[in-house]
Amino acid sequence: MPHVRIPSFKDEQGIEHVVLNPKIPVVLYVCLGCWNILDDVRAYCRRCGRSGTCFEPAGQPRTACFTHPAKPAANFCNECSRAFCADCLQETASFFTMGTYSYRCHLCIADMKQLEAAHAARDTAYCLRHPDQLTQHTCRNCGERLCRFCAYHPVGGILTKRVEPETFCFSCVRQLVGKRKVRHTVIEHFAHGNFQQFTF
Ligand SMILES: [Zn+2]
Ligand SMILES: [Zn+2]
Ligand SMILES: [Zn+2]
Ligand SMILES: [Zn+2]
Ligand SMILES: [Zn+2]
Numbered sequence: 001m002p003h004v005r006i007p008s009f010k011d012e013q014g015i016e017h018v019v020l021n022p023k024i025p026v027v028l029y030v031c032l033g034c035w036n037i038l039d040d041v042r043a044y045c046r047r048c049g050r051s052g053t054c055f056e057p058a059g060q061p062r063t064a065c066f067t068h069p070a071k072p073a074a075n076f077c078n079e080c081s082r083a084f085c086a087d088c089l090q091e092t093a094s095f096f097t098m099g100t101y102s103y104r105c106h107l108c109i110a111d112m113k114q115l116e117a118a119h120a121a122r123d124t125a126y127c128l129r130h131p132d133q134l135t136q137h138t139c140r141n142c143g144e145r146l147c148r149f150c151a152y153h154p155v156g157g158i159l160t161k162r163v164e165p166e167t168f169c170f171s172c173v174r175q176l177v178g179k180r181k182v183r184h185t186v187i188e189h190f191a192h193g194n195f196q197q198f199t200f
Pocket of ligand 1: 030031032033034035036045046047048165
């Protein structure tokens with residue numbers, strides 16, 4: 001992993017929590033679905049199965065299929081960068097670069113499906129982004145359930161000290177910030193008292 005600063009802080013128990021700034025929409029190495037920190041081994045999130053980035057397999061020798069050592073490799077899987085034969089790959093048009101294709105191997109497809117299903121069946125009393133936290137707040141816009149680390153309050157007043165009572169999720173607050181309907185926000189955990197640290 002290159003040196004990327006992922007915005008996070010430690011709670012009372014010393015547990016690290018990712019907190020995103022709604023003014024910075026894309027943070028490298030963070031799943032935008034569940035805020036899990038991604039690794040260099042798979043391009044999809046190992047918590048929710050969502051495909052994040054796309055691996056560039058440039059420079060790797062193209063040899064035999066990972067699953068069928070007797071068959072020559074046709075291409076690389078863009079999710080795991082291993083080489084596979086044509087039977088093991090599914091070709092998809094890429095969102096990132098028009099006209100080029102990305103490949104997914106049968107192993108990654110199965111793994112992503114399983115992760116997605118497990119994630120969909122999770123206990124929704126707990127936060128989607130902070131799985132050890134109970135949800136206690138609701139987005140006023142879309143109704144999504146939020147925990148104290150991902151519920152955003154608008155902050156107003158001349159000195160940016162008036163915390164509004166309603167809460168919004170990350171994507172809704174990002175839209176409000178984009179439309180300049182909200183200038184500053186603070187997450188619920190820091191909303192009472194020492195909130196300068198996570199005022200965005
Ligand atoms: Zn995820
Ligand atoms: Zn793969
Ligand atoms: Zn194969
Ligand atoms: Zn929302
Ligand atoms: Zn949360």
